[in-house]
Amino acid sequence: MKYDLIVVGAGPGGYVAAIKAAQLGMKVALVENDRVGGTCLNKGCIPTKTLLHSAETVREIKNASENGIKVSNLQINMEELYAKKNKVVDNLVQGIEGLVKANKIELIFGKAQVIKAGVIKIDETTYETKKIMIATGSTPTIPPIPGIDLPGVLTSNELLTEPNDYKKMTIIGGGVIGVEFAMIFNELGCEVTIIETAATLLPNFDNEISKKLALVLKKQGIKVVTKAVVTTIFRDQYLTCTYTTKGKENTVEADAILIATGRKSNFEGVFAPELNVKIENQSIWVDDYFETSIKGIYAIGDVASRGIQLAHLASAQGVNAVLAMNQLPVEYDLNVVPSCVYTTPEIASVGITETRAKDQNSSVIVGKYNMAGNGKTMIAGASLGFIKVIADAQSKKIIGAQLMCDRATDMISEFTTAIVNGLTINEVTAIIHPHPTYNEGIGEAYENLQGLGIHTIPKK
Known part of the structure; x- marks a missing residue:
């Protein structure tokens, strides 16, 4: 089967690029190995913000007396919280599938591998296409800490999958993922400790924001440790992190440990072994128009070497890449990208x-x-x-x-x-x-x- 464009990955970069291409008259196929919406919709932005909304509701109820409203016997049902999260995700997945179908894009579920420019294999079927776009996103980075493979040591993927009743949680990493989950589980009654290597939380943000956020978290009862390095994880009665800070060794016990140390580009197995694609900083190198070192093959979003890892940036890159491959002026200014953290x-x-x-x-x-x-x-x-x-x-x-x-x-x-x-x-x-x-x-x-x-x- 022949296409003008095959997009590999149906996350916020891939499905948006596919729709833009279809709007421009291209014959498009969109390939996904899991569910449409990618990490953002299924295991990241949307489920996290749904749980954050529930946590904020709990906070408002606890503080309702300040508004003349008295509420007693507050009960939190984690099963129902996660059911609400799943319902929101499912509705959005169905919405994207509807958009893909309405734009006459062929949605193919399977594992894709680029054989060469213009040729892609999906499971056991080979397809021909004028252009290929890789939009396979990213996966959690797992640091080489002894004991990190113990049961109960989780990434955001596992933490969002099943309801839990953790009483104590240690979060390794004080970036966006770490501080958002800290607020969620702290508000839901969990004792939380954040361990961050840098001198401040959110090290890529304004210093004043980082310092004030630390004060907010501490006021809410979240323990924040900065300039700290986790050296080992072991299980005794609890999961225990050993970390060093200011030259001293410390430990913290927990029911679960969340690894929130960032994400890395996910392109393992995407290219045939003999295909020599240029890699830069562990991501796929692309030029200003998101074309890789192989003509006719493009890459956008977290998997590519340009820009920060944000869903809205991936969408913008996808649109610009499709416009460029059709010799049209690009739409988005990719030098000005807003970043958001959904704390309180x-x-x-x-x-x-x-x-x-x-x-x-x-x-x-x-x-x-x-x-x-x-x-x-x-x-x-x-x-x-x-x-x-x-x-x-x-x-x-x-x-x-x-x-x-x-x-x-x-x-x-x-x-x-x-x-x-x-x-x-x-x-x-x-x-x-x-x-x-x-x-x-x-x-x-x-x-x-x-x-x-x-x-x-x-x-x-």
Whole structure:
């Protein structure tokens, strides 16, 4: 069978690329070895955020007395929590399958291997195609720690599969995955310890965010250990982590240990052994248009060497790659990518941070608004949070933003729009933000770039 494009992997990069290609008139096949939606939908973003929503509901119930509502006899049913998660995932999987069918894309379930440019084998059937796109995503990275293969040592994949009733959990890794799961299980009644190698949690984020998040977690009863290295895992009565920090050896016991030390590109077995594809930093090398070292074969998303591992970036890359292979202008600016963390409060970032600007000796202006003075924030009972916006001192263009507050993940796109379009301080301060909203905090941060925030006490 002959196609214009065969996409291997039906995650957020692959299925979006397949639909865009079909919209452009290409005959497309989409290959998946598991379920459509990939890790993001089935074992990552969506199930995690569903459990986070349940955890937030528990938090709101516990704090309901602050709003004049008294609730007694709170009960948490992990089976029902996971059933809700599965229902959300199943509905979204069915929705994607419906989109694929409606766009006349052939969905093929099986294990694919690229034989050569233009030829791909799916299980025992060989297909011919003008173009091939690899979008097979990533898998959890497993560090070489003695005892890491013991029962009860899990990745996010296993943790999200079956309901559990853990009383103690140790999380190795204080990145996005680690802190989100820490908040989920802590709120559901589990004693949690995070062990992070770097000096701060979320080491790739703004320093102020990292430090304040650590304070939030500790206030909630989560133990945070940084500058620490796990040396061994063993089982006695409990699973026990041995780790060193500040030159001292320590141990922590748990019912389960979550490995949250990042993810690596997943392309094992995707290419025939004799196919010499260039690899860079343990990922598939691609050029600016996502074509690999073999003409006619493309790679996008977590499996490729360009960009960070984010579902929305994979989708954007897939669209740009399909447009490029059809000699059309690309759609997305891949240099400006927002990142989100679904903790409480939420965290979001885009563009340059204040710390990085200083490291680069860039001259910048910083506008910051404390969300404790925001009406919606007060109504919600939150007290900790801020919005920080960065502008270039010479051009006055917006070049970065960092948010730590309620609804941060929903608001970050306004800053992304400003950066992509090269908007200046004067242009963004012309925007009226409705009241009362969380969003009006953005307007205050913009005004504070000029030291003119109406609801900010002037510095003496």
